Amino acid sequence: MTDTPARLLSLLSLLQTPREWPGSELAQRLRVSSRTIRRDIERLRDLGYPVEATLGAEGGYRLVAGAAMPPLLLDDEEAVAIAVGLRAGAGHAIEGVEEASVRALAKLEQVLPSRLRRRVSVLQSATTALTRGDGPSVDPGTLTTMASAVAGPERLRFAYRAGDGARSRRLVEPYRLVSTGSRWYLVAYDLEREDWRTFRVDRVGEAFATGARFVARQLPMDAEEFVRRGLRGGDTTYAVEVTFAADAAALPGWLRESAAGGADGEGDGDGDGGGRTRIRFETADAPEWLVARLALTGVPFTVQAPAALAAAARALGARLAGAGA
Template identity: 95%
Template structure:
């Protein structure tokens, strides 16, 4: 194999399998000399790939974990598997990884050859995920289109159905995608209304990037706070207060941000307060999934949901 770039890619593909490769075997597979393999290993190291060499008569090479994440080389089956998995997860907001998974899906689908895109679409249409039932599903294609437009940045056009059923066409400068745990929202500057708006992604259709670039405007506050304020005026929200039997450092990030201090004394308890539009049944399950004992102080609907969930789980255990 005389083409150096192609040979480096082939060598990298071999090294990314979790095993140690003797230098002689790599030379045989790539039909080059052991000396060429040594030079190619140095080239990969210069590119940031942490290749470890072992001493001995044969000597071997393997790719190890480094300080930074180097680019990965995927074969067709691996790329399809990752894309299908990301699409399945992207249709629902997943706590902790939601924005990262959508960004990864957008990057992957941008470089997938058309033949692999077709395979991903076929597999996606032939499978379905059991929805939680607490929030609407979102078209992964819409999410990736929006994520790519945000990263561009490119102006975005789409059809939108408001909460009262009124339909409209929008031209916006997308700023950020925000997940609340059960819904996705797009924060964008609406060019026709000349103001910032939030859009529920499950109400968006026919989204496409126009190709027109723009200089991003400065949102007057954090996008999360902007969405939160918008929800107060458009959806039923309620104030939550709960006490967890642990230090604040042991709580997941979304709860640490709402902590208001210990619950009194040095007993290691933490009180949290926040506002939400999530259904009480879904929120109490989300709180229970932290694995930390907690007590609900408010509102009454959330406390009732906690008692009902506890009774159902106790019955299941019996």
């Protein structure tokens, strides 16, 4: 292999496999001399890649963790596997990784060859995932289209179905994607209505970037706060007060965030000692879904408010008791 840049990329790809490579094997793989391999290793080091060498008959080269993340070089099978996994994480709003999944998926699908993109779509359509059941799934393709348009920035067109069933087509300047843990929302400037709007992504269809660039406007508040205010004024919301028989550290992240005034509402939680934590927040989730989500924490809890949530908890308890009997 006489093309030095191509050879360096091939060498870096081999070194990213978690093993130690003897210099003679690398030379054989790349069809060059051992001296050329030593020079190429030095070139990679000069570029900032931490390649470690060990001496002796069993010695060789391996890439170790450094100060920066090097670009990953993936073969076809690895790229497809990662894309399918990221689509699952993005489409089902897995807590803590959903937004990172969307960003990574947008970057990966931007460079995937069409043949691999088709394989990912076929695999995605033929598989399903067991989700928490506390919120609607969204199309990962729609999410990645939106994420790419936000990063562009590029104007976005899509069909939208409102909460009352009314359908419309929108032309927007996308600003941010926000996940609440159970739903995805797009914050965007609606060009026809000349105002900022929040759109539930599970109600979006036929989304595509128009190719028209724009200078991003400045939202007068954080996107998370904008979505939170929209939830209070749009979907029917209610105040929740629940006491858990555990310290706050034992609760899942979405509850701790709510207790600290996080994404699900205006929460203020106070661990009052003795392994008890009181959580207060606002939500638009149906009581039946919310009580199931609370039960899945595995921590005993008591509902103080609202009455509808307490009734949903009693009904769920009765159904489970009957199932056990």
